[in-house]
Amino acid sequence: MFEKIYSPVDKVKLFPFDNLFAKRDDLIDPYISGNKWRKLKYLLIKAKAENKTHLVTFGGAYSNHLVATAAAASRTGLKSTAFIRGEEVKNEMLFICSLFGMNLIFTDRESYKDKPALFNKNFQDDKDAMYIAEGGASAEAILGCAEIIDELTDAHYDHIFCAAGTGTTAAGLLKGIKKNNLKTKLHVIPVLKNGFFIKEEILKYTPDSAQLLFHTDYHFGGYAKTTPELLDFIKNFIHNTGLLIDPVYTAKMFYAITDLQKQNRIQKHEKILAIHTGGLLGIFGMKDKF
Template identity: 70%
Template structure:
């Protein structure tokens, strides 16, 4: 179903670092991008093994997960439906979803909170339907994300990743534990009050002392930005040639530079940043630039 992967590790020249590397999951696919590819890999295998033909999932109007699910469904022979949070809108992301054949059902924010009830109301009697949680959060997604660690051919002092639901971080944590590595895993929640990410990770793997949460790099909350963050994106992209987005990866990369400035990590440490893709999220921020 997903047979080929292209996710090289690239060393980048960025002062003051001498050993800063990026795992380029953003290059895996333009639409089933980065960690979304990894999350969906085993979810779709399970759906197929269960003889399901209709994927049903959830997300906001600018959700990379919805685009990825729509593209993956079309390529793999599944029908797809998404419950979209909020009032009915049209944008570039939802256009791509629709072109891939995904049906969109807009629901108000209050009703959206109870996803299990929504699914039951619309698809409870549909034996072909398969529930995929928002962002793909599941044990299957964690297993897919853990493979990031097994693909690495070198070891690192630190691995950094941005976190929304915590699923990718859980996979990385699980992979580090299974490989017996001494690497520190730095998780950068992109939402306010991101300490809950530790609880989400603990649902899938034991929390160990290699995990470090940095909860002060949300820049106001999910999908929020500041002039400082936007300036960082422009400078980083211009100097490295690597595109990053304001919602996830920019906040992670910013944290690396800031933590080095605070001497919490050192410029000579071997550091790997996981580029989780999601660059289409820039479309929802275009007026900010």
């Protein structure tokens, strides 16, 4: 299942940049999209090695991770279950999960905070069940994300940018940068308020480095929050570049890139790589805002 990958590097024609590129992980797969594919890769290998046949995970009602897990389980002959945060709802994302055979368990927000307890209460005696953290965060996921750097045919970028929710992808990127002895600066854009904790998560897996830079002012109100300014940016960006981005992650990253250039913190002639982490189905959760 994970033997083939299509994730080219495309030049992004965006004023005033001369050398802005995107690593198109959004093209890997329509449902096991972007960094979700990379996070699940080694978890599925682990499941097979441990003879686990049932993937149990967690997410919100518009979680790309749930869609990816459901699709991956279906394609590999595994069962899947997801604990959904909040009241029972029906939407496009959960409809796709159901079609892939995922069992959906809606959970009140207080109970959802203790995910290991939820798993143990329902699946402690199920030897076939495998716990997968929300978003797929794990040491295995970091190994998968580190391969982004290994795939670069031209690794000489001045800057690499990625959006961050848990820090897993960023930790993998930093691991890959160090492994390949690159001088590239890694810019991390937390998509939620008070995102400095993400740096602590990254440092659990990869030692600190002067190459790691955090920009915490581009959350636009918090996780899955937007503003009219961000929505206008998304519409203009897609129209001008032909590259689809989502309001939760990639739009905030590209906005940060353009704003940092305006501040002269990065230069328009420098070679910049933006990691397009996919997850475009999540835009359906905000279609009414546009």
